[in-house]
Amino acid sequence: xxxxxxxxxxxxxxxxxxxxxxxxxxxxxxxxxxxxxxxxxxxxxxxxxxxxxxxxxxxxxxxxxxxxxxxxxxxxxxxxxxxxxxxxxxxxxxxxxxxxxxxxxxxxxxxxxxxxxxxxxxxxxxxxxxxxxxxxxxxxxxxxxxxxxxxxxxxxxxxxxxxxxxxxxxxxxxxxxxxxxxxxxxxxxxxxxxxxxxxxxxxxxxxxxxxxxxxxxxxxxxxxxxxxxxxxxxxxxxxxxxxxxxxxxxxxxxxxxxxxxxxxxxxxxxxxxx
Amino acid sequence: xxxxxxxxxxxxxxxxxxxxxxxxxxxxxxxxxxxxxxxxxxxxxxxxxxxxxxxxxxxxxxxxxxxxxxxxxxxxxxxxxxxxxxxxxxxxxxxxxxxxxxxxxxxxxxxxxxxxxxxxxxxxxxxxxxxxxxxxxxxxxxxxxxxxxxxxxxxxxxxxxxxxxxxxxxxxxxxxxxxxxxxxxxxxxxxxxxxxxxxxxxxxxxxxxxxxxxxxxxxxxxxxxxxxxxxxxxxxxxxxxxxxxxxxxxxxxxxxxxxxxxxxxxxxxxxxxxxxxxxxxxxxxxxxxxxxxxxxxxxxxxxxxxxxx
Numbered sequence: 001x002x003x004x005x006x007x008x009x010x011x012x013x014x015x016x017x018x019x020x021x022x023x024x025x026x027x028x029x030x031x032x033x034x035x036x037x038x039x040x041x042x043x044x045x046x047x048x049x050x051x052x053x054x055x056x057x058x059x060x061x062x063x064x065x066x067x068x069x070x071x072x073x074x075x076x077x078x079x080x081x082x083x084x085x086x087x088x089x090x091x092x093x094x095x096x097x098x099x100x101x102x103x104x105x106x107x108x109x110x111x112x113x114x115x116x117x118x119x120x121x122x123x124x125x126x127x128x129x130x131x132x133x134x135x136x137x138x139x140x141x142x143x144x145x146x147x148x149x150x151x152x153x154x155x156x157x158x159x160x161x162x163x164x165x166x167x168x169x170x171x172x173x174x175x176x177x178x179x180x181x182x183x184x185x186x187x188x189x190x191x192x193x194x195x196x197x198x199x200x201x202x203x204x205x206x207x208x209x210x211x212x213x214x215x216x217x218x219x220x221x222x223x224x225x226x227x228x229x230x231x232x233x234x235x236x237x238x239x240x241x242x243x244x245x246x247x248x249x250x251x252x253x254x255x256x257x258x259x260x261x262x263x264x265x266x267x268x269x270x271x272x273x274x
Numbered sequence: 275x276x277x278x279x280x281x282x283x284x285x286x287x288x289x290x291x292x293x294x295x296x297x298x299x300x301x302x303x304x305x306x307x308x309x310x311x312x313x314x315x316x317x318x319x320x321x322x323x324x325x326x327x328x329x330x331x332x333x334x335x336x337x338x339x340x341x342x343x344x345x346x347x348x349x350x351x352x353x354x355x356x357x358x359x360x361x362x363x364x365x366x367x368x369x370x371x372x373x374x375x376x377x378x379x380x381x382x383x384x385x386x387x388x389x390x391x392x393x394x395x396x397x398x399x400x401x402x403x404x405x406x407x408x409x410x411x412x413x414x415x416x417x418x419x420x421x422x423x424x425x426x427x428x429x430x431x432x433x434x435x436x437x438x439x440x441x442x443x444x445x446x447x448x449x450x451x452x453x454x455x456x457x458x459x460x461x462x463x464x465x466x467x468x469x470x471x472x473x474x475x476x477x478x479x480x481x482x483x484x485x486x487x488x489x490x491x492x493x494x495x496x497x498x499x500x501x502x503x504x505x506x507x508x509x510x511x512x513x514x515x516x517x518x519x520x521x522x523x524x525x526x527x528x529x530x531x532x533x534x535x536x537x538x539x540x541x542x543x544x545x546x547x548x549x550x551x552x553x554x555x556x557x558x559x560x561x562x563x564x565x566x567x568x569x570x571x572x573x574x575x576x577x578x579x580x581x582x583x
Contacts, residue, residue: 010392018388021381025407025462028418031428035421043421044431085314092310099304104311108318113512115520115564117537118557121544122325125332125554145321148314199409206411209522213544222413229417229527239421242414253409257402 032246036239043235054240064241067224071205074136074220078143079201086151086196087189093152094159109149119145120213127214134216142210147200154199154256158192191259198256202249221245333555342551350555360539360556364563367535370450370525371518374457379510381458382465386506387499390473401470408463416524419456423447423528448530456524461517465510472506473499508575516564536560 035043039051058064092098093105111119120142127138166188170180186193208222215223225241228234333350336343354360389400407415422428423446430442446452476499484494518524522537529535536556543553 014384014388014392017384018392021385022403025404025459028422028459029407029410029415031421032414032418042426043424043428044426045428045435046431085317088310089314092307098307098311101307104315108314110318110322113516115517115537115560117520117522117540118329118561119322119325121540121553121557122329123321124544125550126325126328129328141321144317148317152314202409206409206413208411208413212522222411225413225417238417242411242417246410246414249410250406253406254402257406 029246032239033243036236036243038236041233041236043239054236055244058237058240058244061237064221064224067219067221070136070218071221074140074143075201075204077140078147078204079197082144082147082151082200083155083193083196085148086155087193089152090155090159090192091185094156108152111145112149116146116209117213120210123210124213134214136216136218138214138216139211139220142214143204143207146207146210147203150203151196151200154196155189155192158189162188195256195259198252198259202252202256206245206249329554330558332551333558335551335554337549337551340548350552351559353552354555354559360559363534363536363539364559366450367519367537367560368563368567370453370533370535371457371515371521374454374461374518375511375515377454377458378461378465378514379469379507382462382510383469383503383507386466386469386473390470390476401467404466405463408460412460413523415460416456416527419452419459420447420527423452423455447528448533450529450533452528452530453524453533453535456528457514457518457521460524461514464513468509468513469503469506472503476502504575504579508571511571512568516568519564520560 034047036054037050037052038047039053040048089108093101098104123138123142123145124134127134132138162185166184167180170184171177175183206222207220208226211220211223212226219227221241225238228238332342334346334348336345336347336349385404389397389404393400420427424430425442425444425447427447429446430439433439434442480498480502481494484498489497519535520537520540521535522541525533525535525538526541529538540553540556540560543549543556547553
């Protein structure tokens with residue numbers, strides 16, 4: 001690559017800015033784990049010494065385990081369902097130029113650009129009019145709406161990048177559509193599927209607004225955190241719980257981005273601009 | 275036409291229906307495509323469009339004790355237009371999220387520029403690093419700013435123990451400034467990604483040509499890089515401005531009375547105030563305003579592009 005040309009002479013000021021930017025981007029989030037190991041009920045400097053008691057206390061709480069179970073159940077179901085729907089949709093969008101396709105894609109991508117609160121209250125109104133009691137199922141539906149655009153955006157580059165003639169060859173050799181999918185298409189798009197599963201799970205696991213409007217008596221983890229924020233006494237244990245959630249999210253997303261080779265970035269311009 | 279014929283012929287093979295269905299999908303990409311799209315589309319119609327239509331309907335109802343009076347009325351919209359509190363909150367929402375959007379785009383542009391033009395190895399690693407925080411819980415990222423800006427938070431306690439201030443700074447938390455800072459931080463990835471993509475697409479030979487013809491770095495940037503990266507800037511503006519206008523968490527945690535936004539008002543109607551039709555009307559008003567602002571912005575962007583061409 002001839003990137004290093006007289007056009008782009010290295011700029012020290014810009015390099016310093018870039019590293020400073022990264023520090024500012026990460027610093028706020030890193031204060032949470034820092035204070036979660038601090039041996040004081042007050043979140044302030046100077047630090048009081050290292051302790052793991054907030055984590056131990058967290059471990060012994062039944063309500064936290066219940067919320068974790070709820071979050072896992074919703075997150076796993078949302079990940080599987082939204083990825084399955086995303087695979088079908090991405091295959092259709094990448095496969096052909098359907099009449100009205102861009103309108104359909106824009107419609108499906110709407111949750112990316114409309115405040116979640118609107119969908120939250122709209123679903124709440126629908127559920128109450130239909131007499132559906134609020135529960136983990138209603139949260140699941142809300143999260144499905146939020147996650148589907150991300151699933152499609154993650155899967156689309158995988159489907160677009162692959163050679164359609166391989167599917168045709170398989171069909172010509174007598175495989176039906178089902179087996180063609182499993183033996184030809186699936187192995188090629190598998191990394192995209194894994195990335196989509198990880199990302200949609202993380203989004204659901206972290207999502208708050210939909211859960212806020214659509215949860216019944218059973219809380220997800222973010223809802224649990226929200227309810228604890230009112231009590232200053234609970235601050236350290238909220239920090240500890242946040243640390244655990246942050247660690248899980250970071251690991252899952254980092255894996256997803258590596259596996260999916262940044263599908264979102266490549267389509268970022270098109271799908272987001274829609 | 276051919277699709278219909280194909281479908282009709284497929285119906286004829288009743289005994290081998292599965293096989294012919296597969297063949298049908300192979301031969302008719304259009305029909306197959308719609309079939310594959312339909313589950314996702316159905317979920318979005320049932321989960322997004324239908325609830326939204328009911329929300330629109332409800333905004334024309336009124337509250338009747340614990341039930342609703344479903345006779346058609348404009349009352350909620352009249353209240354939204356006449357009572358100053360609604361206008362104030364709406365204007366403040368647009369002001370706060372407008373500030374946050376401008377700040378985010380201005381701060382993220384150099385960063386995206388750096389990665390697009392000055393990083394040559396491990397570009398992907400940089401992109402991952404810049405976007406990783408965005409995937410973590412929004413609630414927690416907002417919460418972390420509460421830890422930092424709080425009365426006894428990171429900044430105040432650090433400044434106090436360093437002896438730089440005698441009293442904690444009160445303006446940090448529960449203010450519009452706090453909301454703007456937090457929004458700018460939380461939505462950075464939405465600015466970086468589109469701007470980075472549009473910068474990356476720029477043909478480097480244009481810059482070299484300009485340099486050969488005698489343009490200095492500043493003129494090259496103003497006449498080539500900046501105009502060609504405008505699509506990224508425009509989509510970044512949209513992606514941040516629209517969702518943040520209706521944000522609920524940030525103003526609720528950090529805004530205090532001066533920083534509360536329209537999202538909080540909508541939540542109040544569905545929660546403590548328990549006037550769902552009013553909340554529905556406010557949601558619709560918010561949507562309409564967002565659409566209007568977006569339309570004006572798009573029009574300006576298009577005029578700008580035409581003038582350029």
